[in-house]
Amino acid sequence: MTVATPPAKPAPAESAAPRLTELARFAGCAAKISQADLHQALAGLPVASDPRVLVGHDTSDDAAVIKLRDDLALVETVDIFPPIVDDPYDFGRIAATNALSDIYAMGGTPLNALSFVAWPVDTLGTGSLRRVLDGAAAICAEAGIAISGGHSIVDEEPKFGLFVTGTIDPRKVVSNAGARPGDVLVLTKPIGTGVLTTAVKRNAAPERALAAAIASMTTLNRHAAEAMTTAGAAAATDITGFGLLGHLGNMLRASSTAAGTAIGARLSYAAVPVFERVTGFLKDGLCPGGTKRNLEYAAPQARFADSLAEPQRLLLADAQTSGGLLIAVAPEKVDALVADLRRRGTPAAAVIGSIVAADRAGVIEVTA
Template structure:
């Protein structure tokens, strides 16, 4: 009798990994530029600012937050893939200042190619992450696809007067980051067999930590703006006018060593981020190549980026500040 075939490594089944498989941001902007914009005084956040979620007011006291996020495998273990994907999708609601309530599964999977059990584990991981957030998964949609994909469409609520946005930061505010960066580097290293078990475990811990508690602390600090850091990299989500201290940005353990290697594990999404943002970034002398790649890294389930007063008590590490000057410019010092 033949032994059963070993389960395939999920990261070998996709051309990209996690949020690094997003379409280039410039292309997305161009494609939607000609589409009609919904017009309603109750649409508080729509397409205009490429925010983390849409927000629609239903009464003076209540607005609905709606978002969707799904992607290809970023880790090999099906259960962990489900946890990361669900944690990542829920983050958009937290970034808007909201509370997620319900979610729908989005699944692309080939039972014929991969068998039933990995799919069960993916959904179990997503269910456990949602349950930890107090979110009910109430349905979903699936299609047959040889390249696995998983994520959630999430609905939440927020008070209309307490919506957080990515476009309202004040000059003079400090910038705080609540998680270390580099998950895109680690996922690419995993695909190439380069990531150590310790580095992979550190990245998984980052990617499966809900942004719920950090968001609550950030809201207590009275921030002017907030977003989460994902596929467009830290610099992409900082595409406002700011000064950034590269050396202050925390990295996942082992990531800088990976980036110092002869062939650093840089994802295609990270390279696209660099191509998109290069005209806007001014690098000071002394910022190393590995630090530059780190700031462009196409992340999955990253932390919150919070703009708030210097002494506000905002959570995370202070990594820079908002300044007056050329709109969209990012000055990076060592």
């Protein structure tokens, strides 16, 4: 696995303040409201009737797409969460990379960012907040954009994220609704960040155990998106707080609606790239609450091989932060896509399964 080396970061200021993750009830994207609760809350919310809205909330896609001209559309997203690591600079980098990922997942190009911060100033002061902002600015500079403004509030729990606007040719949008039976599924980053960060937060592993995960979480999905669009991908999504099963399930349901027929998937557990030590931590009971909620939601639509025990099933539902792209591509294009991903140095370029016809929308068969 090739992982980009993170740039040098400023030395932390000495402080007696608590660890960032000590103030966070949930870490990173594991703080998301569960899919079950979210669907209940959104039930009955009107679907946009404005013809300029090409992608809205109804397909649970990664970002909204608003048409401006026949050759230009805006891609808009927002992503905010509590700390997943203790280093403020890394927290800012991860949060920014995660927010930008939604733009890349649609095949768009980032244009501008605004920041949102909720910060316990009395507890943490402003020095650590400045380092969060510095980390986010470094990632945005890497993406070729600026953080041009933002909003801040006082809160007992630190939170940070970005509102990001991008651009795209509306004829080239890669949504989560285009997968069709026969397409091959390719994943561009390993999974397991939720379990790893939980192990470190509970003092079951040293912070250095996060090195590979931090390198992955701060690697922009830009190169993966470029390879995806070059290959002419049928559909894509990024893997974040709902886990691999949850985001794949959204893709399958959206694609089933668009195609007018039930679409499912077949995954190979052995083919899914995973960070080291993750399965062992799961066996020891080190599992985020968000991951457990994800599996509870996904299980009725999943058909697991009998040999896959609960730790393996939980891993496929692990709440990821700043995960990779899950790309559905026609079988005749997959070799070129994988070769291009490897040439561009994405953290992974793994063929993990395929899209299949199903007896009901969203069914996922998981083989060993």
